[in-house]
Amino acid sequence: MKLQTEKGVITISSDVFTNITGAAATNCYGVKGMAIRSTTDGLVHLLRRESMAKGVKVIYNDDATISLELHIIVDNGVNLMAVSRSIMSEVRYNVSRATGVEVKSVDVFVDSMVIG
Template identity: 80%
Template sequence: MKLQNELGEIRISSDVFTAITGSAATNCYGVKGMAVRSKTDGLVHLLKRESMAKGVKVYYNEDGTVSIELHIIVENGVNLMAVCRSIMSEVRYVVSQTTGVEVASVDVCVDSMRF
């Protein structure tokens, strides 16, 4: 993503967005971690901290905003709506404060629940 200001141009890679998003999401209550669905066996796997970016997809919109899609694994017994709202709010806030880019939407996909 390119941001233009009076001093010049700033380029933010998608790796920055995924790292910030993954960190913000996993810090929320009830989130076990980021998830990825295996292409070989179709099962959902919990990602380690080093590879949590695989559970995040960032889409760049024409109007200079970003849309984010998260795939997560939650703890058993949590209120899914409350956890997802918390993640959406936290990710939107942290990404916009850190990068200065407005977040158009945050979609949270709960792929699995861990006991």
């Protein structure tokens, strides 16, 4: 994504958005980690800290905003609605604050629940 300022052009890569989003989401209560569905066996896998950005998809909108899709794994017994709202709020705030880009929407997909 390119941002025009009075001093020049700033280019922000997708990796910046995915790393900020992954870090913000995993810091929320009840989130065990980011998830990815394996193409070989179709199972959902918990991503390690260094590769958690794979659980995030960035969509660039025509109006210079972005939309984010997150795939997460949560702890058993948490209120899914409360956790999802917390993630949406935290991600929207952190991405906007760090990059200056408006976040149009944040979609949270709970792929799995971990017991214990």
